[in-house]
Amino acid sequence: MTLNKNISEIGEFSLIERIKKLVPKASEDNILLGIGDDTAIIKISAQKWLLATCDIQIEDTHFRIRRSSPYQMGRRAMTVNLSDIASMGGKPTYALVSAGLPPNLEVKNFDDLFRGMSDALVEHSAFIIGGNLAHTADKLIIDVFLLGEISPNQILLRSGAKPGDRVFVTGTLGASAAGFYVLENYQKDYPEKFTHLVLSHLEPIARIETGMEIARSGYATSMIDISDGLAGDLKHICDDSNAGAEIFARNIPFPEAIDELADTISKNKLDFALHGGEDYELLFTMKPDTYSQVIEKIATETKTKITEIGRIVSKEEGYNIITTKNQRLPLQPKGWDHFG
Amino acid sequence: MTLNKNISEIGEFSLIERIKKLVPKASEDNILLGIGDDTAIIKISAQKWLLATCDIQIEDTHFRIRRSSPYQMGRRAMTVNLSDIASMGGKPTYALVSAGLPPNLEVKNFDDLFRGMSDALVEHSAFIIGGNLAHTADKLIIDVFLLGEISPNQILLRSGAKPGDRVFVTGTLGASAAGFYVLENYQKDYPEKFTHLVLSHLEPIARIETGMEIARSGYATSMIDISDGLAGDLKHICDDSNAGAEIFARNIPFPEAIDELADTISKNKLDFALHGGEDYELLFTMKPDTYSQVIEKIATETKTKITEIGRIVSKEEGYNIITTKNQRLPLQPKGWDHFG
Numbered sequence: 001m002t003l004n005k006n007i008s009e010i011g012e013f014s015l016i017e018r019i020k021k022l023v024p025k026a027s028e029d030n031i032l033l034g035i036g037d038d039t040a041i042i043k044i045s046a047q048k049w050l051l052a053t054c055d056i057q058i059e060d061t062h063f064r065i066r067r068s069s070p071y072q073m074g075r076r077a078m079t080v081n082l083s084d085i086a087s088m089g090g091k092p093t094y095a096l097v098s099a100g101l102p103p104n105l106e107v108k109n110f111d112d113l114f115r116g117m118s119d120a121l122v123e124h125s126a127f128i129i130g131g132n133l134a135h136t137a138d139k140l141i142i143d144v145f146l147l148g149e150i151s152p153n154q155i156l157l158r159s160g161a162k163p164g165d166r167v168f169v170t171g172t173l174g175a176s177a178a179g180f181y182v183l184e185n186y187q188k189d190y191p192e193k194f195t196h197l198v199l200s201h202l203e204p205i206a207r208i209e210t211g212m213e214i215a216r217s218g219y220a221t222s223m224i225d226i227s228d229g230l231a232g233d234l235k236h237i238c239d240d241s242n243a244g245a246e247i248f249a250r251n252i253p254f255p256e257a258i259d260e261l262a263d264t265i266s267k268n269k270l271d272f273a274l275h276g277g278e279d280y281e282l283l284f285t286m287k288p289d290t291y292s293q294v295i296e297k298i299a300t301e302t303k304t305k306i307t308e309i310g311r312i313v314s315k316e317e318g319y320n321i322i323t324t325k326n327q328r329l330p331l332q333p334k335g336w337d338h339f340g
Numbered sequence: 341m342t343l344n345k346n347i348s349e350i351g352e353f354s355l356i357e358r359i360k361k362l363v364p365k366a367s368e369d370n371i372l373l374g375i376g377d378d379t380a381i382i383k384i385s386a387q388k389w390l391l392a393t394c395d396i397q398i399e400d401t402h403f404r405i406r407r408s409s410p411y412q413m414g415r416r417a418m419t420v421n422l423s424d425i426a427s428m429g430g431k432p433t434y435a436l437v438s439a440g441l442p443p444n445l446e447v448k449n450f451d452d453l454f455r456g457m458s459d460a461l462v463e464h465s466a467f468i469i470g471g472n473l474a475h476t477a478d479k480l481i482i483d484v485f486l487l488g489e490i491s492p493n494q495i496l497l498r499s500g501a502k503p504g505d506r507v508f509v510t511g512t513l514g515a516s517a518a519g520f521y522v523l524e525n526y527q528k529d530y531p532e533k534f535t536h537l538v539l540s541h542l543e544p545i546a547r548i549e550t551g552m553e554i555a556r557s558g559y560a561t562s563m564i565d566i567s568d569g570l571a572g573d574l575k576h577i578c579d580d581s582n583a584g585a586e587i588f589a590r591n592i593p594f595p596e597a598i599d600e601l602a603d604t605i606s607k608n609k610l611d612f613a614l615h616g617g618e619d620y621e622l623l624f625t626m627k628p629d630t631y632s633q634v635i636e637k638i639a640t641e642t643k644t645k646i647t648e649i650g651r652i653v654s655k656e657e658g659y660n661i662i663t664t665k666n667q668r669l670p671l672q673p674k675g676w677d678h679f680g
Binding site: 002003004005006007008010012015016018019022023024025026031033034035037038039040042044045048050052053054055056057058060061062093094096098099100101103104105106107108110111114115118122127128129130131132133134135136137139141143145147 | 342343344345346347348350352355356358359362363364365366371373374375377378379380382384385388390392393394395396397398400401402433434436438439440441443444445446447448450451454455458462467468469470471472473474475476477479481483485487
């Protein structure tokens, strides 16, 4: 009997399904996306929709205090939320912050934590407008609630991709997971050549402006941010769009030094990109007839590398990766196991 | 040097002041109340303002699992937030829930937790529309982010009270603190006569409809919910309104059985009401010329007891209580020390 099991036995996905069944649903006239999505969409008026997202970060579950500075922790807690707004093409506006603070947290670290959160917001003209503070026994908890806004005719969901659409990503993939691996194995004494990887993990960037430009272009059909790895997040687009996809391994953009790391540790760098997660890059689809100038303009204006990595196909054609040796293999939508 | 102190040495109020100084402020054209208030007000349009509040509840800081059922915990976590919306006369709309879950939480308790949260919302036609789940090492964490709305011409702040205004409260005061005391001293084997007190603590009610009617009446000048005790929360109104107040002890509405509890434990019941907190009743001021019919109509329509307990005076006249023996004593705005 499920009811007597512990939650650790049934997993996050099942828990979310339980909530969906337990909780009465808001009217679809007012709420476009609700429980189960990273960001809720509230139709506040014909001209403007409100986006609302939250992400809780708990010490030792989501971050280790000894590894990142309080400023980095603050930035990261905010960036995770900003990325959810970016993934729809939205503009962040206001944040509320709930913080659970252990009694021995130093005031200067408290300051740096809030400075980090605020800096990540202010870059996008968004502001902290409230929240609450509480004491904890020993663990630091940061829970950010972020609001954003978007025009109804610009919003990008996971569900809009069609066979023939082209698949793009911003930046590079796998850097955060590789950086996490560097920290796990070298602690703070890692070779300098891996600095970029480590910083990608500790100081990810949310692609707000790029997301807004993609949404404004009029050519994009779906979007998501990569928090669980390319393989898992592209699957979300495929599932919600009732489609398949094929990805070309040779086209995946990798960060510097990942080859050297992969060689050192006898790992396949592709694993970091496909199953790594926490890159917070945007994964999006564009109509087949999108001019390359459209992409170049977005890339130039937002100073963001954008790479075409594959295409959407029919659901019957499946969900595959074309390897560098031109083999077609099923793409496994599993996320990276950080503790594996 | 403050920077090297631990946060436990400088207290919550100082921490909030630090955030205010650290964090750039949003434009007052868009944000009416920001950091430092329980609820932020976002001016989304001329017809409608958005209210946003959050409250984190952490196991062993805010509640004890062995004392209240998961359903009660869920209701309570939501009610604390609903009360912040009620305190401005607002209508709750949508909630996001962040939950940190210990691995040994049973699925049936998880269900009851969300059922409790949702039931507390649905009574006011509000809905859970999103959130996120995370694992914790051992403690349960529930953080609710609640949105509400209100017409700009109806909103009630803490800052609108004027000398001569009459002071009112809903319900009774001190029940929650008395109930907490019963649980501390008797655990679950408390005398039946104290059941109402215990339930006031475990299952508080947010005065949403009453708050909306008070705001709509056109006679109210300020409002707050009583989360820190009458003495502390009325002081917030006085400080923000640059005024004083006097309260008549004989007019304070007490719950049933509080006399018996006070006798048993040799405590003054007034302490529970003045410094108890967590009653989540509304404390509000009305213009001097408010007809008694206005109050009676609100009380009848929302089935809520409303009691006049004092009046606003000038700041120079001070902040006092008139005892049952007609002594005028300074009212100490300190909150109850639950662990004292």
